[in-house]
Amino acid sequence: MAGVSLAVRPANWPLRLAWAGFALYLAYAFSHLDFTPARFITGLEFGQKFVAKLFPPDFHRWELLVKGLKESLEMAILASALGLLASLPLSLLGARNLMPAWITWPARLVMVVCRSFHPVIVAIVFVKAVGFGALAGILALTVASVGFLGKLFTEAIEEISLKQVEAVRATGAPFMSVVVFGVLPQVFARFIGFASYELDANLRNSTMVGIVGAGGIGGTLFAAFQRFDYDFVCAIILSIIAMIVVGEVLTNTVKRVFRV
Amino acid sequence: MENASGTAPQRGAVSFSGGSPLVIRGLAKEYVRGKAVLRGISLEIAPNGITAIIGPSGTGKSTLIRCINRLVEPTAGEILFEGRDLVRLPRKELREVRRLIGMVFQEYNLVERLTVIENVLSGRLGYVSPFKAWLRRFPPEDVREAFDLLDTVGLSGLALQRADALSGGQRQRVGIARALMQRPKLLLADEPTSSLDPKTSVEIMTLMRDLALARGIPAVVNIHNVDLARRFANRMVGLSGGSVVFDGPPEALTDLHLLSIYGGENWLE
Numbered sequence: 450m451a452g453v454s455l456a457v458r459p460a461n462w463p464l465r466l467a468w469a470g471f472a473l474y475l476a477y478a479f480s481h482l483d484f485t486p487a488r489f490i491t492g493l494e495f496g497q498k499f500v501a502k503l504f505p506p507d508f509h510r511w512e513l514l515v516k517g518l519k520e521s522l523e524m525a526i527l528a529s530a531l532g533l534l535a536s537l538p539l540s541l542l543g544a545r546n547l548m549p550a551w552i553t554w555p556a557r558l559v560m561v562v563c564r565s566f567h568p569v570i571v572a573i574v575f576v577k578a579v580g581f582g583a584l585a586g587i588l589a590l591t592v593a594s595v596g597f598l599g600k601l602f603t604e605a606i607e608e609i610s611l612k613q614v615e616a617v618r619a620t621g622a623p624f625m626s627v628v629v630f631g632v633l634p635q636v637f638a639r640f641i642g643f644a645s646y647e648l649d650a651n652l653r654n655s656t657m658v659g660i661v662g663a664g665g666i667g668g669t670l671f672a673a674f675q676r677f678d679y680d681f682v683c684a685i686i687l688s689i690i691a692m693i694v695v696g697e698v699l700t701n702t703v704k705r706v707f708r709v
Numbered sequence: 710m711e712n713a714s715g716t717a718p719q720r721g722a723v724s725f726s727g728g729s730p731l732v733i734r735g736l737a738k739e740y741v742r743g744k745a746v747l748r749g750i751s752l753e754i755a756p757n758g759i760t761a762i763i764g765p766s767g768t769g770k771s772t773l774i775r776c777i778n779r780l781v782e783p784t785a786g787e788i789l790f791e792g793r794d795l796v797r798l799p800r801k802e803l804r805e806v807r808r809l810i811g812m813v814f815q816e817y818n819l820v821e822r823l824t825v826i827e828n829v830l831s832g833r834l835g836y837v838s839p840f841k842a843w844l845r846r847f848p849p850e851d852v853r854e855a856f857d858l859l860d861t862v863g864l865s866g867l868a869l870q871r872a873d874a875l876s877g878g879q880r881q882r883v884g885i886a887r888a889l890m891q892r893p894k895l896l897l898a899d900e901p902t903s904s905l906d907p908k909t910s911v912e913i914m915t916l917m918r919d920l921a922l923a924r925g926i927p928a929v930v931n932i933h934n935v936d937l938a939r940r941f942a943n944r945m946v947g948l949s950g951g952s953v954v955f956d957g958p959p960e961a962l963t964d965l966h967l968l969s970i971y972g973g974e975n976w977l978e
Contacts (some may be wrong), residue, residue, distance in 0.1 A: 616818035616884075619778055620891055621808030621835030622842075629843045630831050634822040 472570065506687055507680035514688055517659070517666035520549040522692065524658075525651040530698055531587070532594020532651075533644050537594065539629065540602030546611060551555040560603070564596030579703045583664030590651050590658065597650070604635070609635040641707045645700035652696040656689050722949040729753035730927050731777070731895060736786035736796075738772050739969050744812065748951040749786070754895075754944075759918055759928045761938035761959075762899050764948030765971050775931070778810045793892065797838055808835035811888025811926075813917070817880040817901035819872040819887075826868040828883050829855040831856070832890025851890075858886040862916060878909035885917055889924070896921055896928040910934070914941045935967065 455558055478484075508514070536622045543556035572589035578586050609632060617631035659667020666685060731754040738747040746769040754760050762770050775781035777788055780797060788795040796804060811832070813902060818923070819828045833851045834842055841847070847855075857863055862882040867875070872883060888896055898917065902910035918941050921928040932938045938945060939959045945953030947970040955966045 610821075610958070612814065612816060612818040613820045615780055616812070616814060616887075617820065617831055617834060619780060619810070619812040620808060620832050620887070621804045621806070621810075622831070623804065623835075624838055625839030626834045626837070626842045629839055630823070630827075630834060631820060671892050 452704030460537070471641045485697070489627075500681035502677075503683040505680065506683035508684045511684075513669055514666075514684060517669040518688055518692055520583055521655040521659070521667070522652070524583055524590060525648065525655040525696075526654070527646065527647040528587050528594055529651050531591045532598055532647065535591070535595045536598035536602050539599045540606060541632075543599065545604040546607050546609070547614075547632070551587060554598075557603070560596055560599035561593045562596075564600065568593040569658060569661055570653045570662040574640045576662045581662040581664075586655065586658040586663035586665055589652055589663055592688035593654065594647050594651060596642060598647050602640060605636045606632060625709050630667040638707070641704060648703075649693075649696055649700055652693060656692075723816055728756055728811050730756055730790065731929070732787075733777075734787040734789070736776060736788065737784045737855050738769070739784045740778060741836045747776070747783075750951075750953055751954070752953065753948060754927055754929055754968070756926060758922060758942040758943040760946060762929065762931045762946045762948055763933065763935055763938050763970065768948050768974065769951045770933075770948055771899050774897050774929060774931050777895075777897060778807050778812060779946065782861040788945075799817055804835060804855040808891055809894045811896045813884045813888050813892035813896070813898040813901045814883070814965045815903050817884045817904075819880055819883055824862065824869050824884055825859065825875070826852075826855055828872050829858055829886045829890050835891070842935055855886070855890060858889055861889075861920070862886045877905050878913065880952070881905065881909075881913050882916065885913070885920065885944075889920060889926075893926055898925050898928060898930040900931050900933065903933065906975060910937060911940075917941075935962075939945035 452511050527701055539556055539559060543553050543560060546552050548556075562638065568589050571592050575585035575588045612630040614627060614636065617627045624631065655665050655667075656670070659665040659669065660671045662668060666689060670682065670685045670689075673685060674678075727958065731752075733750055733754075734750040736747055737745060739745050750773060762773065764770050772781055774781045777790075777795065779798075783796050786796060786800040791806065791809065793802070793806065795803070798806060806884065820831065823831075827845070830845075830847050830851060832855075833847055837847055837851075851977070856865075856868060859868055862885055864879060864882050864886070864904060867879065875883065881904075884901075896917075901917065902913050915935060917928065917930070920926075930938075930942070933940075942959055945955065945957065945959050945962050946953060947966060949970045954969050955962060
C-alpha cells in the first residue's frame, strides 16, 4: 500500500489558516479587555456588596411600583394590538406568492426598517419626537412589533398551499374573499402563536424603554439605581419577574382560547 | 336553475358555431418562450355529458383545462364561452365568468382547516362580499342548497367535520359539491380520480357523470385512465405532444389511435 494516502478529504489550507486566525484574535481580545481571573475576583467583591444591599427588598413605595407596572402592561398590550393590526395588511402585501414584486419590495422595506433598530433606540427617537411618556414607548414598541410580526406573518403566508388558494380563485371569488377563505384558514393558528410571542416580547421590552423616558416601570427602575435605592431596585426586579410570569400565563390562555 | 350571469356586459362578444357551449380555437401555450406545451388546439366540447381528454403525462392536459378558466394564461388562441372570448377578458369580467365554471381538482384542493360545509359554500364566494364571507353570512337559500348538495354527494352528517378529517373519496365528493354549488354552466375536472383507488374512482366518475347529466352541465374531464374514460365519456379527445390527435366518440377509439396518442408498442398487449 506504499504511496497511498489515507486522507479522505483534501487538505484545506485556507480553512486551517482561518481557524488559526480566529484563535489568535480570541487571545488578543482576552488580553486586551482585561478579562482575567484576577479581575473577575476583584469584581466579585463588588458584586457581594451589591447583592447584600438588594436584600431585603423594600416594597414600601408599592404605589409607585404598581403605577409603573400597570403602565408597562398597558403599553405592551396596546403596542401588540396596534402592531398586529398594521402587520396583517403589510404581510399580505409582502408575500411574494400572492403579490407582484413592485408591491412586495416596498412592503418588505418597511418591515426591514422597523426591525433595524433595538426598541430602546427607536424609543429615544420617539421621546425626542413626541416627548417623554407612555406615548413614545407605545409607538416604539409598535414599530418593533410591525417589524417582527410583519416578517413572521409574511413567511407564514409564503409557506401556504397554493392548491387551496387556486381552488378558491377558480370559483370567481374576489381577491379579499380568496384571502379570507383560501389564505387565512391556513395561517390563522400560526398568526395567533406569533402574536402571543410578540406580546411576550413587548412585555419585556416595555419594562426597558422607560430607561430612556418612554414610560413604564423602566423609568422607576433607572431612578432607583441612580439613587442607590438597591432594596427598591430588588422590589422592582421581583415585580417585573412576576409580571413576565403573569404574561406567560396570559399568552397561554390566549392560545388555548383560539385552540392552537 | 336561474341564469346566474345576469346581464353581464358582453365585451369581446364573438359569434361562434351554435350547439357547443365551449369552443376552443388555435389555443397555444408556452411557459417558456419557444417551448410550446399546447400547439394550436381546436375543439368543440359536447353540449352534454362528459368530454374526456386523454393523453400521456406532460402533454398539456392540465394546461389545457387551466387555460379555460385562465388559472393559466394562454399564449394565443380563442376560447369562446357564453358568447365571450375568455382569452381576452379583463380581470373583473374573468371573475364573473369563472363563477359559471366549476372545477374539480386531482388533489381535491379543499381548504383543509375549514369545515366541509364551508368548503361547499366557498362555491358561492363569487356572489358574496368578502366581508360577509368573512363573517360566514351566506344567503339562507345558499346554505340550504349546500346541505342538499352534501346529501346528494352522500356526505350528509359530515357538514361540520373539518375537511382534513375526510378520506380521499369523501374529499373529492366535497370537491364536486363545491363545484356544483357555483350552479355552473360548465364543469372542468383535472384528473379527478388519479389520487383515488379503482373502486372509489368509478364511484366518483359515476357521481360526476350522473350529476352533470341531471343538471345539464357539460363536463370536460382530464383523465389518463383510458378504460375509465371509455366507460364514462360520450366524447373522447386524444392529446399528444400538445396537439389533438383524436376527436370522436369512445367507440371510434381504436388501438391504433391509442398508439398514436401514447406512442410505443408493447404496452397494449
